[in-house]
Amino acid sequence: PNAYEFSDPRPTARRLAERHTLETLECAASVGARFVVLHIGSAGPRRLVDPLETMALAGQIGSNSFVQQKLHAIREHEKAFQEAWPRVEEILLRIGEKASALGLRLGLECREDPREIPPDDFWEMILNRLPAPTFGYWHDFGHGAAKHWLGYIDHAQHLRRRASRIIGVHLHDYHPEKGDHLPLGQGIVPFHELLPLIPEGTHFSLELSPDVSAxxxxxxxxxxxKNPSPLPALS
Structure with missing residues (x-):
């Protein structure tokens, strides 16, 4: 859960976000982990995407109302991101120094809510400002599929553009009516098309809902x- 965020305008909340993240890094290093996945914040009005999901489920993707609401949401979230980014970057750079000292890599996760940082057109900008190999891109297949369904991204194109910085993925399926974190094969994610776009050496982690049965x-x-592609072991 996003209890404390690097993007919070309140200094006290940002200090708590940084403190708990540093404690997480220490814990991860103590158990021999190689990666820590970060949610890096949110900005802008809440609930702007809810009407889009309602219209999409009603078959109204591409309608004038859908397009106007989507453009409004994008403008609001991008404007808020640009205001919030400097305080997020300041904290991330300090956290990156600690992670590097501990031998950890930080995966910046793509999130399902367009309100969460960064807006999809800003990935190149933030990755260029955060040094590799400490920082990398962490792709979430369910989140990417949700954004693809609403027309925020082209899932395959998004992966091609991020390929040089991908360090890990969260693997689960997605369905517009059932949500994400579904068992593989129970949603609409075209894995056979997308998995070949993931670079060799990427860490794969199966991330299913707690409600999923054994x-x-x-x-x-x-x-x-059984997948025909040469895929690594899952964690």
């Missing part, structure tokens, strides 16, 4: 092993 976890692992 049988569905086993079925997801079976699906993974």
């Amino acid at each position: 049988d569905d976890v086993r079925a997801s692992l079976s699906w993974w092993k």
Whole structure:
């Protein structure tokens, strides 16, 4: 959960976000982890995407109302991001120094809510400002699919553009009516099209909902092993 955010305009909340993140890095290093995945904040009005989801489920993608609401949401979120980014970057750079000292890499996760940082057209900008190899892009297939469905991104194009900085992925399926974190094969994610776009050496992590049954976890692992692409082991 996003209890404390680097983007929060309140200094006290930002200090708490930084403190708890640094404690997480220490914990991760103590158990031999190699990666820590970060949610890097949010900015702009809430609930602007709710009407888009309602219209999309009603078959109104591409309608004038849908397009106007989407453009309004994008403008509001991008404006808020540009105001919030300097305070986010300041904290991330300090956290990056600590992560580097501990031998950890930080994965900046793509999130499902367009309100969360960064807006999709700003990934190149922030990755160019945050040094590799400490910082990298962490792709979430369910979140990417949700944004693809609403027309925020082209999922395949998004992966091609991020390829040089991808360090890890969260693997789960997505369906517009059922949500994300579904077992593999139970949603609409075109894995056979997208997985070949993931660079060799990327860390794969299966991230299913806590509500998923043990049988569905086993079925997801079976699906993974039967996939014709040369894929790594899942964690």
